[in-house]
Amino acid sequence: MATAITPGDDFAGRYRLLRKLGSGGMADVWLAEDRELGRRVAIKILHERYANDEQFVERFRREATHAAGLSHQNIVSIYDRGSINGSYFIVMEYVEGRTLKELLVQRGTCPVPVAISYARQILAALRFAHRNGIIHRDIKPHNVIVDHEGRIKVADFGIARAGTTSQMTEAGSIIGTAQYLSPEQARGAPVDESSDLYSTGIVLYELVTGKVPFTGETAVEIAMKHLSHVPETPSSIRHEIPHDLDLVILRALAKDPADRYRSAAEMDRDLELVARGDAVGKETADAATMVLSGASEPTAMTQVTRRPPGIGGGGERYRAYDTPVGRGWSIWPWLIGLGVALALAAGGYFGYQKIQDLIHHARPVRVEQYTGIKLANAEALVTRDGFQPHVVREANADVPAGEVFAQEPVEGTKLGRGSQVTLTVSTGKPKVAVPGVVGKSLADAVAALAGVKLHANPQNVPSDQPTGTVVAQDPRAGTVVVEGSTVRINVSKGPKQVFLPSVVGLSYDQxxxxxxxxxxxxxxxxxxSDQPANIVVDQTPAGNTLVAQNASVTLKVSKGPATQTVPDVINLDSATAQATLETAGFKVKIVNTDTTDQTQDDHVISQTPAGNTPAKPGSKVTITVGRFVPPPTDTTTTTTTTTPTQ
Known part of the structure; x- marks a missing residue:
């Protein structure tokens, strides 16, 4: 039984264990110090429960054997392997950084240019491994490490097998994490390089959308979806994903290996086109269309024929990933020959050394990847490699300000020393001028702001402007702000309401x-009005209500009761006088009075109110009518008696 391992332990007589980095399905990983070489390493130690399982031990040994032969900048290097106290271990390069899975969990979706860069580096590692006859079989974000300079390192070839005729499959077994399995792995069928490309397509899908295309409650359910379900188009999840990147990912996810990319190099070339903003070819578009159409796959998974490394054919698939495409005859034999000839002609060491220096500085240098890191770091790397950095600043909503997201020429190009390398650095989100929205309706203002990718924050405020009208904004129109910023807009909810008292019954002055x-x-x-003159008899708006501040109030003021001119009925007979007054709308009161003037008999002697004066319609007019009484014939005093008739 293996001895318990703790920090500080001496391991295998050469390594001092520092701390446990993590644990996988088959092994624990420890950070250790290599005392002989004075460097930090990662040691993968097989779990004790598998130490006596010959199948697992054999798989563990294969990782060391095959991965040790892969020396590439995008592959975690293997330094040593062995066994001690019943534990099998592998010593590998320690990469300071985080896995793609950790970055996805911490940051969410990856900026599209950075995701393409990461995928191309994974493909560079696979291209090298496939050329050496090794299939990874477990490409997933957990096995891809990003160091502090944005460089990708592919780790864990623990389930890889040499890609020979006799060792191409593990029929009947499903190896790898279910969400990243190829359909042929899901059914336990033979696998080849295209299986790694399918898994790379899944990883790229997750980088740009934040999720994998197929999920389920169990590994079996997920595996069945790999076999039969059509993936959702990445751009339908995240709209800024370019259409051509959709096509690349979907071709990689073809159910039939024959419909996928034929090599990592071929997929990388399409991603390079997408990175430059160019369109991919018809073959990729057709393959992607077939994936989306859900075309039925053959009853048995098509087995794509691949030549073992080094056997005939040659071609692009077997060209070293960093070897430039052939450009005809090479100038290098001529330069070297010229250098030797000039050295001999000059005679002596110094002439020869001078020519060697010239040849050294003229020799093309490989352009590395400078994207995904801060500008200062990228410029330093460009200068270190012997090139002149040229900086172009460009807004990019997906990439943080100060980070390089594009370069020209691309990685792998060879240039002469002193050549210019253009670095495109993000200035962050694009900036826009705030449009003027004062005076617009709320709906129009929101639409105007959304049109330049700004957000509205409406606030209702009292105003004498019509309800729903924007009366103020902050920032002001014309101010330059970052795309996605919020603009506060004050929207009128109508004038402020105040209490209006009732003034009915008061004099107008009051x-x-x-x-x-x-x-x-x-x-x-x-x-x-019946009310006295100058008295307020009504108001609009009504009193004791809430009205707009500074509103106008209309007061209806009495100018006194209405009047009618009283007819003058003096000297008219009583009947005529009564009829005249009643016709004019007055009531009549008749008072009789004795008179000795016979001409006044039954005639109006006086009236109250007097004729031709105003009086209220319907009011009473009193008329005095004479009643003739002959004068006495004797000297007796005559008494006048007044008898009212009504």
């Missing part, structure tokens, strides 16, 4: 003074 003191405007309208 009412007007009270209202004007409260801030209201006063308008007078005179009207006939």
């Amino acid at each position: 009412a007007s003074a009270q209202l004007q003191t409260a801030g209201f405007a006063v308008r007078r309208v005179d009207a006939e």
